[in-house]
Amino acid sequence: MRVIVDLEKCCGAGQCVLLAPKVFDQRDDGIVILLDEHPPEALHKAVREAACVCPGAAIKLEEQA
Template sequence: MRVIVDTEKCCGAGQCVLVAPKVFDQRDDGIVVLLDAAPASELHAAVREAACVCPGAAIRLDEQA
């Protein structure tokens, strides 16, 4: 899995950080920071959930990577 974030779409809700804190963080202004673009398999379910709950659709997943 490869995680791609579009900081231009991020609205700073922080849902990704709550769901997958080992993969996502936030800057001081609330915009997403990607900590791990290729998370371990045990984190995949949480990353998928984070992408689903992102209100700005700022998280994209490449499941083939």
């Protein structure tokens, strides 16, 4: 899995940080910081959920074979 974030779409809700804190963090202004572009498989479920609940649709996932 590859995680891609669009900083311009991020509205700073922080749901991604709550769901996957090893993959996402936030700047002081609330905008997402991607900590791990290729998270381990154990975190994939949480990252998928974070992408689904992102109100700004700022998180995109590329599934890799």
